[in-house]
Amino acid sequence: MEINFSPILTSKNYGINSAKIDDNFFCNQISTFENVKIENGSSFLKKNTKSCTFSNKIGEFLDEQLSKNFNNKLDFLIDKSSEEIISINFDLSEKENALVSQICFSVKENVSAKILIYFTSKTSSFLNCGIKFDCEKSAKVEAIVVCDFTPDCKNVIRFDNTLQENSHLDFTVVDFGAKASIENFYCNLNGDFAVSNLNCLYIGERDNFLDLNFLQDVKGKKCQANIETIGALLGQARKHFKGTINFQKGCKKSVGSEEEFCLLLSKRAKAKALPMLLCKEEDVEGRHSASVGKIDEKSLFYIMSRGFSYQDAVKLVVRAKFGQILDKISDESLKEKLENIIDRKLSYEEN
Amino acid sequence: MPKTKVEDVNQNFYDFKNADNFExxxxxxxxxxxxxxxxxxxxxxxxxxxxxxxxxxxxxxxxxxxxxxxxxxxxxxxxxxxxxxxxxxxxxxxxxxxxxxxxxxxxxxxxxxxxxxxxxxxxxxxxxxxxxxxxxxxxxxxxxxxxxxxxxxxxxxxxxxxxxxxxxxxxxxxxxxxxxxxxxxxxxxxxxxxxxxxxxxxxxxxxxxxxxxxxxxxxxxxxxxxxxxxxxxxxxxxxxxxxxxxxxxxxxxxxxxxxxxxxxxxxxxxxxxxxxxxxxxxxxxxxxxxxxxxxxxxxYPMSVLKGENAKTEYTGISFAGKGQNLDTGFKVAHLAPNTSSVINSRSISKNGGIATYRSLVSILPNATGSKCSVTCDGLMLDDISRSDTIPVNNVETCDVEFSHEAKVGKISDEAIFYLMTRGLSEEDAKAMIVRGFANPISKEFPIEYAVEMNRLINLELEGSIG
Known part of the structure; x- marks a missing residue:
């Protein structure tokens, strides 16, 4: 079955228009899910059981499951600025190993918010999640989403964001891989002067498959839309990256850039990318750059000549590269936690 | 800043027809x-x-x-x-x-x-x-x-x-x-x-x-x-x-x-x-x-780099004017060690034309030590045209150097301003920039054909028409 289609198709022989998944990808047995902890956010929670609509479609079954059969729903109305991080932790366990969740944030005019959503699973699990941000005029949001799953998990996350005039969204997604990790990010830069920065850091290991489909849809004037993706592939991991900046007619003086860097740390890893710039407006600046390759041998040699083992030298180089995204995370304890996970993944011998 | 008119490719030279006589x-x-x-x-x-x-x-x-x-x-x-x-x-x-x-x-x-x-x-x-x-x-x-x-x-x-x-x-x-x-x-x-x-x-x-x-x-x-x-x-x-x-x-x-x-x-x-x-x-x-x-x-011409140390270069330009939809690009498959490819593509779209760069770079597991560099630039000359870049990059070996750069947009205001401070009129400045944009491609043709191509592009900027 094919899901998570790219917004513009190219030849199907290239094998990147969609993600191909097995029939057993889906989980139909959705029971209750209670294992969610919220810090600093309870006062913004609204009681709302009505289903939220997500504009980005991934696949018929997954769309319908998220819309009708969710077992968790969180609605936040953020009408007051706060420096405290609203932290939401989902812990998938053997008992609660399937989560279908809608998490919606409405951020009012001139309000600033920081949000962390952390998914953990120590067992085989299934996640189908929709995260939505509606940012009113001059709202400012820093959001971090971490997917820390075991290699046999399957997870699907869609991000559906709308930015009104002068609003600002800094979104960081950290994906530590899974048997299948499907992400779909959509941002509608509807208002003039809106800014959307998407930073994505990923690691794929063993037989992981990551399908990352990101779209910045630029409609307002003088907007900024950026996609920065940095990742490493180990073992037999495969990654598809589909990044699109779509300059719609009328988005004059907008700028957009897309940067993708993929480190291949194994001979068997495979990286495929479709970085698109679509332009219906003349008065814009769009850029894209991509690079794929191994770690620079000169850097490794230099570090090893200072007494480091090969493995530690690799860790240092990867960490330095990943620092481009990790350094944007202000929460030092979270940053340290993520660095430890990265080190652990890089040390895993089977990779 | 007023718009400068860039002519469509002049087809009149080619648009003579004979009677439909045939055996x-x-x-x-x-x-x-x-x-x-x-x-x-x-x-x-x-x-x-x-x-x-x-x-x-x-x-x-x-x-x-x-x-x-x-x-x-x-x-x-x-x-x-x-x-x-x-x-x-x-x-x-x-x-x-x-x-x-x-x-x-x-x-x-x-x-x-x-x-x-x-x-x-x-x-x-x-x-x-x-x-x-x-x-x-x-x-x-x-x-x-x-x-x-x-x-x-x-x-x-x-x-x-x-x-x-x-x-x-x-x-x-x-x-x-x-x-x-x-x-x-x-x-x-x-x-x-x-x-x-x-x-x-x-x-x-x-x-x-x-x-x-x-x-x-x-x-x-x-x-x-x-x-x-x-x-x-x-x-x-x-x-x-x-x-x-x-x-x-x-x-x-x-x-x-x-x-x-x-x-x-x-x-x-x-x-x-x-x-x-x-x-x-x-x-x-x-x-x-x-x-x-x-x-x-x-x-989409394609090179299959089958033997060790094989090389290919692609240099292409497309000019999409009124009523045209030019979906062009290049494909390369690196199959052997130490192969290399350089891709340089430019497109100009105006008057409602659609120019799409579509490509495939595939570096397969045996192509260790291979290198590939891709550059594609799209220049839009008005806001009724369209310029898309749709490249696919597939890398299946870690011992490779691959880089891709793409740009899309209009003629830079700063560049026009700079040339105008050097005494050029706005229309001459724009003409120079558009010719400069096409030049890296036209110089790759034999000289006689470069002249032909320049005539084809016919980048006559006819004054500042609003």
Whole structure:
């Protein structure tokens, strides 16, 4: 079955228009899910059981499951600025190993918010999640989403964001891989002067498959839309990256850039990318750059000549590269936690 | 800042038409009878008709692509697949019928042959009407002839290579091509022979509601080198014409081939052409491509870097004006160690034109130590046009250096301002910038063709018109 289609198709022989998944990808047995902890956010929670609509479609079954059969729903109305991080932790366990969740944030005019959503699973699990941000005029949001799953998990996350005039969204997604990790990010830069920065850091290991489909849809004037993706592939991991900046007619003086860097740390890893710039407006600046390759041998040699083992030298180089995204995370304890996970993944011998 | 007017490519030079005179024009449509009749008119051996019929079967099974420009206006029931002009192929220019001779005279072909070509082939509708090659090249064993002659006179070598680079089932329109192919050129350059002057084939489609399906097969043997130039044009008619040619290139160990194309089909043409090269050890293929004409183009030349240390470079420009949808780009497959590719593409879109850069870079597990660098720039000259970049990069080995850069946008205000501070008027500044944008591509053409291309682009900036 094919899901998570790219917004513009190219030849199907290239094998990147969609993600191909097995029939057993889906989980139909959705029971209750209670294992969610919220810090600093309870006062913004609204009681709302009505289903939220997500504009980005991934696949018929997954769309319908998220819309009708969710077992968790969180609605936040953020009408007051706060420096405290609203932290939401989902812990998938053997008992609660399937989560279908809608998490919606409405951020009012001139309000600033920081949000962390952390998914953990120590067992085989299934996640189908929709995260939505509606940012009113001059709202400012820093959001971090971490997917820390075991290699046999399957997870699907869609991000559906709308930015009104002068609003600002800094979104960081950290994906530590899974048997299948499907992400779909959509941002509608509807208002003039809106800014959307998407930073994505990923690691794929063993037989992981990551399908990352990101779209910045630029409609307002003088907007900024950026996609920065940095990742490493180990073992037999495969990654598809589909990044699109779509300059719609009328988005004059907008700028957009897309940067993708993929480190291949194994001979068997495979990286495929479709970085698109679509332009219906003349008065814009769009850029894209991509690079794929191994770690620079000169850097490794230099570090090893200072007494480091090969493995530690690799860790240092990867960490330095990943620092481009990790350094944007202000929460030092979270940053340290993520660095430890990265080190652990890089040390895993089977990779 | 007021808008500067940039002219569409001037088609008038190519838009003269002769009366639709022919010796034979096939009924419109596509069927087994039509395919058999084309083969019978050419008196082909059985193995060729077998390929044609197999291709027809594949064509009928395959669907239209679901990606790229909309091809729904193509109706094969309205297209005549074979038009035989009123002449056989001639080896002396003076023997070519006056009307056809005039056509190629206007296009400057005999003059070019006289001044800087080693050989010329001229195709009018479905058949080659003139072919010539310099005597000294014949003595060195160089073969340059039309496809019908190659099937008849060089059957072993032709059969060994024909369909081996571009297979019948590669896509729907290549299957169509093999079902009804006619005309084109066959070139063989023996081991170690290096041609200092280029060969050129020119394809002219005069007949309305018809298709041109020429096949070009070039073999550059070990250590040999060749420059080949392909030109194509047609007058404009109200109904759709179709071009579904095929180019198969084989470059053997240590060989070199430079394949340059200036395509200026009329704006009722659907240009669905296929070009591919197989590049052996230490060999190199360079593609230089200028796409200016046609209503719709889907054109993605491909290099298959099969041998160790094989190289390829692609330099291409497209100019999409009013009513044009030019979907062009390049494909490269790195199959062997230490192969390298450099891709440099530029596009200009204006007056509602759509320019799309679409590509594939595939670096497979055996291609360790390979390098690939891609640059593609799109320049939009107004806000009713469109410029898209749709590249696919597939890397399956860690020992590789791959980089890709793309830019899209308008002429920079800062650049115009800078040039104006140096005393240039705004229109001259813009003209200079647009010419500069196209220059890295046009300089890759032989000088005579660079002039031709610059005339084609016709970047006359006619003052600051609001």
């Amino acid at each position: 034979f024009k096939m009924d419109k449509g596509l069927s087994e009878e039509i395919v058999r009749e084309i083969s019978s008119k050419k008196n082909e051996p059985d193995w060729v008709i077998e390929i044609r019929l197999k291709a027809l079967e594949i064509y009928q099974k395959l669907e239209l692509p679901v990606w790229g420009p909309d091809l729904s206006e193509l109706n094969m029931d309205e297209i005549s697949t074979y038009v035989k002009p009123k002449t056989e192929m001639k080896e002396k220019w003076e023997d070519v019928p006056e009307e056809i001779k005039d056509t190629f005279d206007k296009l400057g072909i005999p003059k070019a042959e006289h001044e800087y070509l080693a050989g010329v082939g001229a195709q009018y509708d479905s058949e080659v009407v003139y072919h010539s090659i310099k005597e000294e090249l014949l003595k060195q064993g160089v073969i340059y002839t039309d496809i019908d002659s190659a099937i008849r006179d060089y059957p072993e070598i032709f059969r060994e290579y024909f369909t081996k680079c571009v297979p019948l089932s590669e896509h729907k329109f290549i299957a169509l091509h093999y079902a009804v192919f006619s005309g084109g050129s066959f070139v063989y350059v023996p081991k170690g022979v290096k041609l200092e002057m280029p060969l050129q084939s020119y394809f002219r489609l005069n007949s309305p509601e018809s298709g041109q399906f020429e096949h070009t097969l070039i073999i550059v043997d070990e250590g040999a080198s060749l420059q080949f130039i392909e030109g194509c044009s047609a007058p404009k008619y109200n109904k759709v014409n179709l071009h579904a040619g095929c180019v198969e290139l084989f470059v053997k160990e240590g060989g070199y081939l430079r394949y340059s194309t200036i395509e200026n089909w009329s704006k009722n043409m659907l240009n669905l052409n296929t070009k591919k090269a197989i590049v052996e050890k230490d060999a190199q293929v360079d593609w230089v491509s200028g796409s200016f004409g046609s209503k719709i183009s889907m054109l």
